[in-house]
Amino acid sequence: AAVKPLVVSTWDSGLAVNAVAWKILSAGGYALDAVEAGAKSIEAEINCCVGLGGNPDRDGHVTLDACIMDEKYNCGSVAFLERILHPISVARKVMETTPHVLLVGEGAQKFALQNGFKLESGKLSPDAEKNWKEWLKKSEYKPVMNIEQQQGKGRKGGGPFAPAFFDDGTPNHDTMGTIALDASGRLSGACTTSGMGFKMRGRVGDSPIIGAGLYVDGEVGAATSSGQGEEVIRIGGTHLVVEFMRNGATPMEACKKAVERLVKINPKKAKDFQVGFIAINLQGEVGAYSVNKGFSYSVTQGNDGGKVLMAESYY
Ligand code: SD4
Numbered sequence: 001a002a003v004k005p006l007v008v009s010t011w012d013s014g015l016a017v018n019a020v021a022w023k024i025l026s027a028g029g030y031a032l033d034a035v036e037a038g039a040k041s042i043e044a045e046i047n048c049c050v051g052l053g054g055n056p057d058r059d060g061h062v063t064l065d066a067c068i069m070d071e072k073y074n075c076g077s078v079a080f081l082e083r084i085l086h087p088i089s090v091a092r093k094v095m096e097t098t099p100h101v102l103l104v105g106e107g108a109q110k111f112a113l114q115n116g117f118k119l120e121s122g123k124l125s126p127d128a129e130k131n132w133k134e135w136l137k138k139s140e141y142k143p144v145m146n147i148e149q150q151q152g153k154g155r156k157g158g159g160p161f162a163p164a165f166f167d168d169g170t171p172n173h174d175t176m177g178t179i180a181l182d183a184s185g186r187l188s189g190a191c192t193t194s195g196m197g198f199k200m201r202g203r204v205g206d207s208p209i210i211g212a213g214l215y216v217d218g219e220v221g222a223a224t225s226s227g228q229g230e231e232v233i234r235i236g237g238t239h240l241v242v243e244f245m246r247n248g249a250t251p252m253e254a255c256k257k258a259v260e261r262l263v264k265i266n267p268k269k270a271k272d273f274q275v276g277f278i279a280i281n282l283q284g285e286v287g288a289y290s291v292n293k294g295f296s297y298s299v300t301q302g303n304d305g306g307k308v309l310m311a312e313s314y315y
Contacts, residue, residue, distance in 0.1 A: 013176065017041055034182065036190055039192045075210045090111065175192070177189070177190070181222075181280055187280070256287075256289040
C-alpha cells in the first residue's frame with residue numbers, strides 16, 4: 001500500500017515548505033491546499049529566489065512565475081507578474097475562476113488586483129538591491145550552477161531560508177517545486193520562483209509552464225523541476241518524467257531518463273548547467289535525479305518528520 005500522505009519539495013529549503021504542507025496533509029486535507037500553503041510560506045520569506053524578496057531582472061524589477069495543478073488536469077499559471085506577494089494563489093485563481101491556464105504581466109497583475117490581492121511596493125529587498133548593483137558592474141548573464149552551495153560552501157547565514165549566495169556574491173537559484181499525494185490518494189503540485197536572477201526583462205523560465213516546471217497526472221504521478229529553465233522547456237521536462245512513469249518507470253528511473261535526454265541533446269553544454277527533477281507516483285514512491293551533483297530535495301512522508309536527501313546525478 002502506498003505510504004501516504006506524502007510531500008516532496010526541491011532543495012533543502014523545501015523541508016520547511018513540506019512542514020507547512022504536512023499540517024494540512026496529516027489532518028486528511030487536500031493535496032492542492034497543502035502545496036499552495038507550502039508555496040505561500042516561502043513566497044512570504046525574504047530569499048534570493050522565490051517571492052518579492054528575490055533577485056530582480058536586469059532592469060531592477062522582480063518578476064514572478066508560478067503554477068499549480070490538481071489531480072484532474074486542472075491547472076493555472078502566472079508569469080512575469082510584478083508586485084504581488086502570492087503568485088501561487090493568483091495561479092490557483094486563474095485555474096479555478098477563468099477559462100484560461102496562463103496569464104502574464106500586466107494582465108496577470110490586473111487580474112490579481114481585481115481578485116483582492118494587494119499591490120506591493122516594488123521595492124527590492126536589501127539583499128536583492130545589493131546583488132543587483134553588484135551584478136550591474138559587470139552585467140554578465142551567466143547562469144550559475146547550484147552545486148557548491150549544496151556542498152556547504154559559500155552559503156551565507158544559516159537555516160532553511162538562508163539566502164543562497166556564493167561568497168563572491170554570485171546569486172544561486174532555488175525555485176520551490178512541491179508535489180504531494182494526500183491521504184485520499186489525490187495528487188497536486190505547485191511551483192513558484194522569481195526566476196533566474198538578472199534575466200532579460202520579460203524572460204520566463206520553465207517554472208510557470210505546465211509540462212516543463214510542473215506536471216501532475218492524477219492517474220500516474222507528479223513531477224517538478226529546478227535549474228536552468230530553458231533546458232527544461234526544451235524537453236518538456238516534467239511531462240516527460242510523468243510519461244516515463246506511465247510507461248512503467250519508477251519515479252527515480254523517470255527522472256534519470258529525463259536527465260539523460262537533456263544530456264544527450266546537450267553533449268557539450270550539460271556539464272555546465274544544472275537541472276534537477278523530483279517525482280512521486282500514486283504508489284507513494286519518490287525519486288529525484290539531476291544533471292550535476294548538488295541537487296538536494298526534501299521528503300516528508302508517514303510522520304517521519306521529514307528529511308533532506310541528495311539526488312544522484314549524471315555527472
Ligand atoms: C528558471 N527554473 O527560472 C527556474 C530557476 C530555478 O532554482 O529553478 N532555480 O529557469
